[in-house]
Amino acid sequence: xxxxxxxxPEITVLGIGNIVLRDEGFGVRVVEALQxxxxxxxxVQVLDGxxxxxxxxxxxxxxxxxxxxxxINGGAKPGTFFRFENDAVMAHFQDxxxxxxxxxxxxLALLTVTEKPIKDVVVIGAQPYAVEAGMDLTPEMAALxxxxxxxxxxxxxxxQITPEKCKPEAAxxxxxx
Numbered sequence: 001x002x003x004x005x006x007x008x009p010e011i012t013v014l015g016i017g018n019i020v021l022r023d024e025g026f027g028v029r030v031v032e033a034l035q036x037x038x039x040x041x042x043x044v045q046v047l048d049g050x051x052x053x054x055x056x057x058x059x060x061x062x063x064x065x066x067x068x069x070x071x072i073n074g075g076a077k078p079g080t081f082f083r084f085e086n087d088a089v090m091a092h093f094q095d096x097x098x099x100x101x102x103x104x105x106x107x108l109a110l111l112t113v114t115e116k117p118i119k120d121v122v123v124i125g126a127q128p129y130a131v132e133a134g135m136d137l138t139p140e141m142a143a144l145x146x147x148x149x150x151x152x153x154x155x156x157x158x159x160q161i162t163p164e165k166c167k168p169e170a171a172x173x174x175x176x177x
Contacts, residue, residue: 008045008063009042009044009063010044010063010065011043011064011067011161012044012060012063012065013031013034013156014027014047014056014068014069015028015029015030015047015069015070016028016104017051017071020135021132022129022132022136022141023129023130023131024131026070026125026126026128026141027068027069027070027071028048028050029137029142029145030152033149034046034152036166037165037166038163038164038165038166043161044156044163045059045063047059053104053106053107054106054107054110056104057107057111064118064119064120065121066120066121067122068104068122068123068125069125069148069152071127071131071141072123073127073128074127076127078128078141079140079141080126080127081124081144081151082123082124083124086121089123090105108121120159124151124152124155126144126148129141
């Protein structure tokens, strides 16, 4: 991550979700694993955005490419993977009611209105199995983490970013907002 906090890196990988509602925290849990297991170039910030909503504005303003990882209730079979890009992201979030999804929609809309839009926005995620009180992902959702990390890497590779695997003793601390 960039040493200069005032300068937003070119690429942001953002995990969002509510970790006290089991599978709703999937995006956060994936980002935590990425932060523990990989090192990213200085032009990439990897953040646990939790349920911050509009407060995310200060962390993403100025980023050129945004990859959001989330638990997505798309009305599909649990475990179904989703991917939305650019205009489809806003269309997807128009139908969502959770606090963090409304917040992301508002952040992206405000950046567009202020003529500071994020050029490339991709949202990836999976349909949750259970959204109920609890800190742990369901075993079924936890089993999707490796595949979701691979999907995140596929997106990053399109942007010419290749994270470097950390040695277990050198794993970075998780950056939560």
